[in-house]
Amino acid sequence: MKTGYRLLLVDQDGVLVSEFQLTEYALAQPEAFVAALQESIESVEEAEP
Numbered sequence: 353m354k355t356g357y358r359l360l361l362v363d364q365d366g367v368l369v370s371e372f373q374l375t376e377y378a379l380a381q382p383e384a385f386v387a388a389l390q391e392s393i394e395s396v397e398e399a400e401p
Contacts, residue, residue: 361392369396 356375363369370392372378378385 359389361389361396363396 356373356378359372359374360368361370361372372385372389374385
């Protein structure tokens with residue numbers, strides 16, 4: 353496993369929705385990471401009743 357951090361995105365029930373590996377490379381491109389995170393959050397919001 354690469355060194356860095358993992359960001360877990362869960363819904364209100366605690367169900368895993370997405371997992372992101374935050375490496376130096378990901379952190380060096382914050383725009384791409386933020387765009388992927390926003391996309392995941394929007395898909396969760398659309399799926400919730």
